Amino acid sequence: MTPTAAPTGLVVMGVSGCGKSTVARLAAERLGWEMDEADDFHPPQNVARMARGVPLTDHDRLPWLTALRDRMSARADGGRSTVLACSALKRSYRDLLRGARCRVRFVFLDGTPQAVAERLAGRSGHFMPASLLESQFADLEPLAGDEDGVTVALTGAPEEITGEALGRLGLLAPPPA
Template sequence: MTTTCLVVMGVSGSGKSTVARELADRLGWQMAEADEFHPEANIAKMRAGTPLTDDDREPWLRKLRDWITEHDEHGEDTVVACSALKRRYRDLLRESTARVRFVHLSGTGQVIGDRLAERSDHFMPPGLLGSQFDALEPLADDEDGTAVDVSGTPEQITDTALRALGLQEDAR
């Protein structure tokens, strides 16, 4: 039986990690933070304020895809916090054997910029937010997922995502 992986996607500061943790806790699913899959060279580039290229991201996304597949092979549903800004990045994640669905956390540059300004424990500097919005390709109609506005609380955002994906009854 194929499992499901929910990829909580969006620009830095949109709340991916928080919402992914909330989803994983409610559903009782395994969770991964995609930032932990980055090689040190990628982290160093971002800390220096240099946006990653597609070539930088490809091995990182492949590693994440393989993690999803490994958990699918063990019958484990998963939740992943991952920017997945471009369609081709999401296509690569969909190469997993699991059913990969997306929760796009969307919000204005002002709301997300304010959140980023309050963070001090992350390697992504607020100066790169513009490059993330420039790269963002919202979910297309043929992609399995939903967009959720980030103006609510993490609990409200999670409730909305679960309802939109038809998973509210799976929540524990």
Template sequence: MVVIVMGVSGAGKSTVGRALAQSLGWRFLDTDDLHSAANVAKMAAGIPLTDEDRWPWLADVRGELERSLARGEDVVLASSALKRTYREKLEVDPARTRWVFLHAPREVLAHRLAQRHGHFMPPELLASQLATLEVPEQALPVDVSATPEEVVARIREGLKL
């Protein structure tokens, strides 16, 4: 099975995804780790990625998911997956994929981004991410204003894991 934890920057995808994977004993995969050096440099410069920037990256992520599922490996994936078309690229097997949409008020997200250090994604790109976001219809929505432990518990309860 694949659980894809998605949302805009600052929603806690990596923190929550890692904690969820650990609680389940599953592999954790962060799509941020699969960005090309060119994509990272572009975002670090405050320039939003285009769809053309994302397609090869999404293909790499899909390949990782395909290999994991072929090995029978359960995975928690952290990915922004802002648009429906991106989510379609990541959904290798709809029968074995569950989506979790992490969200919070804009102020909470902005505060988190302002406190984060050492990440290539600058807080200035939050507005472009929110503008790009197509809220998923078939995902478990989870407000991340609570602690990561509470968020993981809500996800496990909501997905019956």
């Protein structure tokens, strides 16, 4: 278990293809928390837009972000912490997520456009086409100094990135036996 007494929502954020889902899954396993994949909360019309290569607008994202905030709140209301893999590209999106009834913290997975494009090229079976990566970087607002979170470079293996993030946040659970 984690040294955190009150429920926490840990949002692993960044552009498509940066490894959010992998790091979120590893963090959830290490912490013993539940994990949600934000992509599973997109309404069908959003998925269809992205699959056609059409970037989502802030208006398109509002109900999706609200559902994610409410999911973290529901878990927190039950005394449970959660890990969420979510792009959370803009500060306004993170501000909305911070409205959850728990302490919301962020892990920003920071990589260069070239490095992320290489990762995306090796991914299959996802509705988000690589053609939207440029629009994601255009929308990206990295974590500011007053936001509760850490920025971790995409320079190591997912296990190393996860360990660094959890350690820097003070959430590092003991290694599995």
